[in-house]
Amino acid sequence: MAPKPVADIHFIWEVTRTCNFRCAYCLSGSNTVREKLVPVDVAAVRRTLDASGYVFELNLVGGEPSILPNFVDLVRGLTQRHYVFLTTNLAADAVFERFAAEVDPARITGIDCSFHVEQREQRSSFEKYARTWNLLKDRGFKLYANYVAHPSLLGRIAGDLDRLAGLGVAINPTPYIGLWEDRKYPDSYTAEERRFLFKEDAYAGKWEAHIDAAPTEVLCNAGYNVFWVAGDGTISKCTTYLKKQYGNIYTGFAGPDSRIQVCRATTCSCPYYSVLAHYFQYGMAQMAKAS
Numbered sequence: 001m002a003p004k005p006v007a008d009i010h011f012i013w014e015v016t017r018t019c020n021f022r023c024a025y026c027l028s029g030s031n032t033v034r035e036k037l038v039p040v041d042v043a044a045v046r047r048t049l050d051a052s053g054y055v056f057e058l059n060l061v062g063g064e065p066s067i068l069p070n071f072v073d074l075v076r077g078l079t080q081r082h083y084v085f086l087t088t089n090l091a092a093d094a095v096f097e098r099f100a101a102e103v104d105p106a107r108i109t110g111i112d113c114s115f116h117v118e119q120r121e122q123r124s125s126f127e128k129y130a131r132t133w134n135l136l137k138d139r140g141f142k143l144y145a146n147y148v149a150h151p152s153l154l155g156r157i158a159g160d161l162d163r164l165a166g167l168g169v170a171i172n173p174t175p176y177i178g179l180w181e182d183r184k185y186p187d188s189y190t191a192e193e194r195r196f197l198f199k200e201d202a203y204a205g206k207w208e209a210h211i212d213a214a215p216t217e218v219l220c221n222a223g224y225n226v227f228w229v230a231g232d233g234t235i236s237k238c239t240t241y242l243k244k245q246y247g248n249i250y251t252g253f254a255g256p257d258s259r260i261q262v263c264r265a266t267t268c269s270c271p272y273y274s275v276l277a278h279y280f281q282y283g284m285a286q287m288a289k290a291s
């Protein structure tokens with residue numbers, strides 16, 4: 001039997017599309033979107049989650065979640081009963097000092113700390129990244145450092161990784177997913193680049209995150225124990241099926257599907273398969289047991 005994940009349900013929640021960086025390769029639109037940052041209504045979200053009777057793992061993504069005006073209060077509120085996974089560029093130094101002091105590491109399932117080298121050089125520094133990383137690490141947070149291996153950076157990555165290692169940061173390259181100079185990535189990395197850059201298991205996972213061909217009737221846990229939550233709080237199956245809704249994180253969760261459904265989408269760019277394999281395996285095992 002696949003081990004039970006820490007929570008019943010995983011929400012990937014795009015809490016803001018605004019960011020404090022302007023990466024040239026940004027996929028989330030943060031280079032152009034400058035939505036006004038407003039505090040999240042933590043009490044309303046907690047009411048929705050707590051009333052459902054489920055335990056949630058909330059994966060906060062953006063944009064950059066940590067620039068929300070009440071980010072630390074949001075995480076503290078959510079982690080009273082639930083769990084948080086965070087994806088961040090780690091650039092809001094003062095916010096993370098408060099986060100390290102006030103948030104319980106036992107309730108944070110992981111922090112994905114993306115290192116964006118050109119923005120670090122323009123707006124911050126390698127040393128500031130390392131200082132915040134080491135602060136969080138020393139407090140017991142589970143950290144993952146990744147360096148987006150954009151094809152334009154291939155000539156410098158090895159040196160950057162060495163420099164970060166010297167500052168105490170163990171960082172892994174992560175494949176770039178998208179188009180560059182009319183070539184599609186990650187498919188266009190050479191075999192040699194692949195061997196140098198990526199651990200095979202991580203690479204394979206990222207591959208699966210970008211299904212281009214039709215999934216042709218795959219069973220998918222979206223809507224069963226993994227969901228997408230948009231900036232306005234709307235809860236959907238995934239970013240492909242935004243119209244199939246399950247309520248709103250501010251006003252009420254309608255509950256999950258009773259069974260894992262077959263997906264007939266022709267494309268899927270949702271990250272569920274690679275990052276939420278444990279929810280998929282557990283859900284499938286539950287379904288098998290029930291049948």
Ligand code: SF4
Pocket residue numbers: 019020021022023025026027028029030031062063064089116
């Ligand atoms: S830090 Fe992330 S969200 Fe912000 S601009 Fe860079 S890639 Fe986009």
Ligand code: SF4
Pocket residue numbers: 215218220221222237238239240241263264265267268269270272
């Ligand atoms: S589009 Fe992808 S994430 Fe959405 S239901 Fe289909 S396979 Fe699952």
